[in-house]
Amino acid sequence: MQAKKDEVKKQIEAAALQVFFRKGYPDAKMSDIADEIGISVGNIYTYFKNKKELFYAVVPPSLVDYLKNVLVESIHFDNQTSFDDVNDTDRSAIVQEQMKLLNEYSMQMVIIFERNKGTVYSTAKNELIELMIETKKPYLKPSYKRYDIGTEENMILLNIIANSIIDTILDLLKRDMSPDSRIRIFEALSLYRLHGLRGLNE
Amino acid sequence: MQAKKDEVKKQIEAAALQVFFRKGYPDAKMSDIADEIGISVGNIYTYFKNKKELFYAVVPPSLVDYLKNVLVESIHFDNQTSFDDVNDTDRSAIVQEQMKLLNEYSMQMVIIFERNKGTVYSTAKNELIELMIETKKPYLKPSYKRYDIGTEENMILLNIIANSIIDTILDLLKRDMSPDSRIRIFEALSLYRLHGLRGLNE
Amino acid sequence: MQAKKDEVKKQIEAAALQVFFRKGYPDAKMSDIADEIGISVGNIYTYFKNKKELFYAVVPPSLVDYLKNVLVESIHFDNQTSFDDVNDTDRSAIVQEQMKLLNEYSMQMVIIFERNKGTVYSTAKNELIELMIETKKPYLKPSYKRYDIGTEENMILLNIIANSIIDTILDLLKRDMSPDSRIRIFEALSLYRLHGLRGLNE
Amino acid sequence: MQAKKDEVKKQIEAAALQVFFRKGYPDAKMSDIADEIGISVGNIYTYFKNKKELFYAVVPPSLVDYLKNVLVESIHFDNQTSFDDVNDTDRSAIVQEQMKLLNEYSMQMVIIFERNKGTVYSTAKNELIELMIETKKPYLKPSYKRYDIGTEENMILLNIIANSIIDTILDLLKRDMSPDSRIRIFEALSLYRLHGLRGLNE
DNA sequence: CATGAATGAGAGTTCATTCAT
DNA sequence: AATGAATGAACTCTCATTCAT
Structure with missing residues (x-):
């Protein structure tokens, strides 16, 4: 029974x-x-x-911190050296492991960070963004000189970019595809984040 | 009265x-x-x-095609040379004009392309993405060889990137700031799209 | 003023x-x-x-009794001799006079006796029927032998017929036509009431 | 359950x-x-x-045509011979059958042909009148000479009479009584239609 | 006197939640 | 445990009536 x-x-x-x-x-x-x-x-x-x-x-609250960490780890959004410093085999293993975690909770992730209206998670995305920026601050240059962005604008820019990185991951998770495809696209997105469309298109 | x-x-x-x-x-x-x-x-x-x-x-339907065009023009998301070929004064004038338009209808834009549930605009974002990809197809390489992405994966990647570009613009428009700040961040985002974080951070 | x-x-x-x-x-x-x-x-x-x-x-309540009387007079629904006993000139004058009254208050009449929902006149039609039957009772035979109608059924039959006579008048008043046409049809209806379709159609 | x-x-x-x-x-x-x-x-x-x-x-739409036919059949409003030509037993059987049908759907009939505001049945009564007139036209004399009624007035008169015949049936159906009473009154009403009050009252 | 914007009660409808079976 | 009929609160919309202008 x-x-x-x-x-x-x-x-x-x-x-x-x-x-x-x-x-x-x-x-x-x-x-x-x-x-x-x-x-x-x-x-x-x-x-x-x-x-x-x-x-x-x-979609338990206990999941939120866990998923935040997985995402922060998965992204390394500002650490340009992350993929250069490890060999391909290691990198592949890391990515595969992360993908497994992301896949397992893909629906919860979308709910927590995107479709969170009417729940306590409405602030989760912003908290994740804060965490991403905070975690990676040591690596960040104080400002992007070329465009003369002051500290506040700098933060907003980072915020927008972090936001977009999360959206990109969630978007990928929403789509139905094979694990292999997902990994390949995931990696291409990493490249896009680091080197832009030119990086992809060369 | x-x-x-x-x-x-x-x-x-x-x-x-x-x-x-x-x-x-x-x-x-x-x-x-x-x-x-x-x-x-x-x-x-x-x-x-x-x-x-x-x-x-x-949020009149007449706005949709207009905003689609403004956005497609504003983005040049795949045309890497757009900012290199024109002088700074011209470029600035163009961007300022586009920003003015985007600012004026910022809330409508978010509603049309993002918070569109229950309205006739629920397909607007995908249509915009299609338009972006279609318009710029001539400039795109058939595939991104480095990551061995076949045609279908290629399309998904482009779709995700286009999606994210739109989200990025909408995100910028949602935030409260001075017109000057908005323009500077807008331009920084263009740079990010073309050259990635490394392009920004050098 | x-x-x-x-x-x-x-x-x-x-x-x-x-x-x-x-x-x-x-x-x-x-x-x-x-x-x-x-x-x-x-x-x-x-x-x-x-x-x-x-x-x-x-549509004042004071009108009701007045219109009831006009209708009762106009109809003579059971007095078979009314048209036979007077000469044509007199009869015409009477009918013309009645028609004038009916025309003057045609809309009120329809409202009081038919479109009376939500008003105090919802019982007016039945009261008029009672009045018609009561007024003309002396002339009525106690029962219609041919169809073996007892007293109660007799009353119901009279009630239905009276009802229908009123409806017929109201129907005529609702239609747009010349006074002459109205009078001619009014008279034809009298004939129909007295002699039925055969009376009309011979 | x-x-x-x-x-x-x-x-x-x-x-x-x-x-x-x-x-x-x-x-x-x-x-x-x-x-x-x-x-x-x-x-x-x-x-x-x-x-x-x-x-x-x-009150299903499927009922409308059915009830129209039953009513047209029930009435024979202009066919003076209908009751003369068949023997009493047959006639009684026919009338009983029709009454049974009319009784079963008496409320629906009133709703469809009388209390039909706001429904698709608002034209049903006029359609039934047209049908009654159309169906029986062959039996009708072209005009009622005695009252010098021209074609148009003739049609109006017929319309009013048909209208009143329907009202009369509906009125009968609205009243609470035994089946036998209903049939007797129904037959008396036929007589009234054919021969008028004099026909009843002799 | 005249205006018509503003109000509020009540209608049709949806849906989370309850509870008798 | 399982059912799904029943409830009631909340939402959109209408219209007689009021009232500031």
Whole structure:
């Protein structure tokens, strides 16, 4: 019985994750989730007190810091030497490992950092950006002289770029493709971040 | 009295734009808009037939093609020579003009290309991406050999990058800053697109 | 000033009568009435306390008994001799006089006896029927032997016929036509009531 | 549970039919229907998508042509010989059968041909009148000479009479009585139509 | 007097949540 | 445990009525 019970609970969680991912929290109807696995709406309430509790069971706050770290590690967005200093085999292993983690929680990641309306995660993306910038500050030059960007503008620029890096990763995770394709595109995006379109297009 | 009427209508439009910008069409309640300017909900219906009409008065379809063109022009995302070939004065004039246009409709742009759920604009961003890729196809190399990306992966990569370029512009427009700052950051972002972080950071 | 005031009041009453006639009380909007004569909604309230008061100013209860009597007189629905016993000139004069009265209050009549929803006149038609039957009872045979109609059924039959006679008059009054046409059709209807389709069609 | 559901659905339909019959579509409030059977307004939406769907479930368009035909057949309004040519037994059987049909859908009939505001049936009565006149035209004399009615007036007269015949049937159906009474009155009304009050009263 | 913008009550509809079965 | 019918709060929209101008 317990096994059965756990089984249903897992089904509900899987269905809920799908629906929260597709529609976001406010537009995800309890009936959507129930329909997804062919159970009654009321039965969800046997396992979860309410919609909110179901949501946080499926996208728990504990996941946030973990995913932030994975993303910060995955990106190295400002460390130009990261890919130059390690050999290809090592680099590949690192990327593969990171990708595995990102894939595993891809839907949660999108929910936490993008489709977070109506949840406590509405500030998560900005916090991640802060973390990215903070973590990598030592490597950053104080300003980009060529364009005479002062400290504040500099921060905004970094903020926008960090934002866009996150969006780029999330965008990649949203798309359906083979793991190999994903890794290749992931690496191409790294190159784009470091060297721009010219870097890609030479 | 007529003056009063126009005044209130403008207030409603301004409030509506704000609320649609902040919450998106489906989550923008008529009461949010009314509360914003301290009038009754019913009074909005003195000026606009219904929520939909108010929305399209504030974010008219006629704006879409116009903004698409401005954005495509503003980006030159793949034309590496665009900034090298013209002198600084001309370039500055062009950028200033584009920025002015983008600033004027910054909220509409975000609504059309990002917070477009429940509106006719839900496909606008993808159409813009298609337009960007299509317009600039002649300049693109058929594939990025270094990462062995085949045609399909190539398209996905371009799609993600185009997406991110749009997001970047929208992000910039969402932030409150002086016109000068905005232009400088805008130009820095162009540099980032072309040469990556290394291009910025040298 | 008083003259002007009275003029506007009369205009409102005329417009109200039109609109109540066309749409009935509940569906007649104050704005319909105002639009009809190109004044503001608020101005109606200068002359009439509210919609109800305007309605009863235009269709006053005092009219009801009067119109009931006119109709009862006009119909002679059971007096088979009415048309045979008087000469044509006299009869014509009587009918013309009745028609004049019916025409004058045609809209009120339709409102009182037919489009009376939401007003105190919802029972007026039944009261008129009662009056018609009561008034003419002396002339009625106690039962229609041929169809074995007992007293109660007899009353229902009379009720239905009376009802239909009223409807027929109202129907005639609703239609747009010349006074002459109206009189001729009115007389043909009398013949139909007395002798049926065969009476008409021989 | 299924039994319960069907039960409630039937209750809602019965209540809706009652309320639509009493008030007409626009004035029938969902709360009227809910109150009628002591359920919540929202619960009606468990069974019917919206007010319109509930209405057309209870008064389906498929009924219209059927009822038109039954009425046209039932009336023979201009065929004076219809009752003379068949023997009493046959005639009785025919009338009984027609009455059964009319009784079964009496409320729907009133709704379709009389209380049809806001529905697709607003033209049904006029269409039925046209059908009645068209169907029976061969039997009609070109004009009623005695009253010198020209073609147009003739049509108006026929229209009014047809209208009144329908009203008469609907009126009969609205009243509560035994089937036998209804049939006797129905037959008396036929006689009235053919021979008028004199025909009844001799 | 006249205006018409503003209000508020009430209608139809949706959906998270409850609860009898 | 499971069902899904039932509830009620909240949203969009309408219109008689009020009131500042």
